[in-house]
Amino acid sequence: MYLQLSPKRSAFCALFCFSALFATSGCGHSAQYYLSRGNELYAQGKYDDAALNYQKAIQKDSNSGDAFYRLGLADLKANRPADAYNVLSRAVTLLPGRDDVKVQFGDVLLAGYLADPHRPKRLYDELTRIAQDLRARQSNSFDALRFQGEIASIDGKLSEASAAFEAANRIRPLETNVAGPWIDVLFRNNEDARAQTLAQELIRKHGDYVPIYLLLYKRDMAAGRTADAETVLKQCAQANPNQSTVLLLLTGHYYKLHNTAAAAAALQPLITDHKTFPNGVVDAGDFYLHAGDPEQAIRIYNQGLQSD
Numbered sequence: 001m002y003l004q005l006s007p008k009r010s011a012f013c014a015l016f017c018f019s020a021l022f023a024t025s026g027c028g029h030s031a032q033y034y035l036s037r038g039n040e041l042y043a044q045g046k047y048d049d050a051a052l053n054y055q056k057a058i059q060k061d062s063n064s065g066d067a068f069y070r071l072g073l074a075d076l077k078a079n080r081p082a083d084a085y086n087v088l089s090r091a092v093t094l095l096p097g098r099d100d101v102k103v104q105f106g107d108v109l110l111a112g113y114l115a116d117p118h119r120p121k122r123l124y125d126e127l128t129r130i131a132q133d134l135r136a137r138q139s140n141s142f143d144a145l146r147f148q149g150e151i152a153s154i155d156g157k158l159s160e161a162s163a164a165f166e167a168a169n170r171i172r173p174l175e176t177n178v179a180g181p182w183i184d185v186l187f188r189n190n191e192d193a194r195a196q197t198l199a200q201e202l203i204r205k206h207g208d209y210v211p212i213y214l215l216l217y218k219r220d221m222a223a224g225r226t227a228d229a230e231t232v233l234k235q236c237a238q239a240n241p242n243q244s245t246v247l248l249l250l251t252g253h254y255y256k257l258h259n260t261a262a263a264a265a266a267l268q269p270l271i272t273d274h275k276t277f278p279n280g281v282v283d284a285g286d287f288y289l290h291a292g293d294p295e296q297a298i299r300i301y302n303q304g305l306q307s308d
Contacts, residue, residue, distance in 0.1 A: 003082040003112040031060035035067050047077040065094030069101050084108050099134060103143045106130040110150055142171045146178045153181060158189040174205045180212055187219060207239035242276055244283050255291055271300060
């Protein structure tokens with residue numbers, strides 16, 4: 001599950017409850033010291049170490065909204081969304097005037113909701129409240145409008161969702177977190193021409209935004225337009241030459257069409273370009289293994305061992 005608390009954080013929560021009883025003892029450094037130290041480590045990309053310092057800041061000051069917020073950011077960087085949810089929820093309570101905190105929490109809620117096949121009502125309700133709070137503070141809030149669009153999309157209110165995304169797009173044109181879901185809504189609402197035009201505009205501005213290519217690819221394949229689908233993936237690979245995932249997608253496309261020669265050619269950079277793709281041989285071998293061709297997988301694995 002997307003929002004499942006990690007064992008380490010469960011232990012921290014217990015420690016936090018215990019240590020809060022003794023927060024006034026005055027031992028060691030101050031909460032501000034640990035907060036500043038955590039920020040330094042975060043800036044260096046040391047997210048686990050930063051999180052430990054933010055936890056120490058919280059143990060010193062259980063009402064430090066900034067410490068909870070920064071801990072949430074570190075958790076997100078360390079791929080701990082459930083932990084981020086818990087501490088950001090607390091940060092929103094402690095920092096009611098901070099829209100940036102609400103926006104970050106809203107993004108966690110949205111991602112958690114969409115990732116959970118059970119579509120938890122609790123997350124939906126919390127996201128709705130965040131959108132309403134942001135809109136109440138600023139009627140033309142970009143983030144309130146995009147959250148409003150996402151909620152309407154979830155509810156199947158496609159015209160309402162499109163209007164909200166369009167309003168947000170006027171404030172910040174062609175941001176991926178608005179244009180992407182807006183294009184999806186337009187397609188779902190049978191506004192294909194408009195969706196295609198917007199998609200090409202988005203690609204011109206954000207060629208590295210892989211999800212838009214995938215959306216177009218899936219639509220082309222569903223409609224039986226395999227040549228157009230291939231063109232989309234080639235365009236994606238050209239715009240993102242260093243992403244192994246894109247090459248694997250292109251390989252998978254050829255493999256589905258039983259074009260083994262094209263599949264092998266698409267996969268070749270992963271096998272030969274060790275500098276760009278240090279794990280490329282493993283990725284290539286895994287592809288064939290999952291595709292049901294263990295003999296080819298073994299050949300590629302062995303090739304990687306020989307090159308080492």
